[in-house]
Amino acid sequence: MRARVFVTLKPSVFDPQGKTIQDALHTLGYAGVHDVRQGKYFELDLAAGSADAARALAAEVADKLLANPVIESYRIEVE
């Protein structure tokens, strides 16, 4: 099964990379872009018998390796 994991900085954490992209877009003339947050995106190909099992495995992997739970949160989609 395929799981998608989206890792983003928590809203309270400053995102300098996103801010830099936002400034660059304003310089390029895209004043309509008010805010940019950058995160990480992972596609996992998992051996799991059910969607629930795949979600549990992806969450365990995200907790241990993909995200830093102190400053980042993550969201999982399974298909």
Added chain:
Amino acid sequence: MRARVFVTLKPSVFDPQGKTIQDALHTLGYAGVHDVRQGKYFELDLAAGSADAARALAAEVADKLLANPVIESYRIEVE
């Protein structure tokens, strides 16, 4: 409006970062993770009158700045 942009390496492009994560997961005992691809994830807060306008703006921004169209492809979701 909020647009989400997912940027991934094209399937034909080798992803050394994903391969390293996969190897690390196998070392940690997660043999059920067959494949990992890493990409980038952007949340854009846009001034746009409609979902179509937001999607068009996000696509333009992705083409110009967020993705390298030679080796990367992207997908956009608008909400």
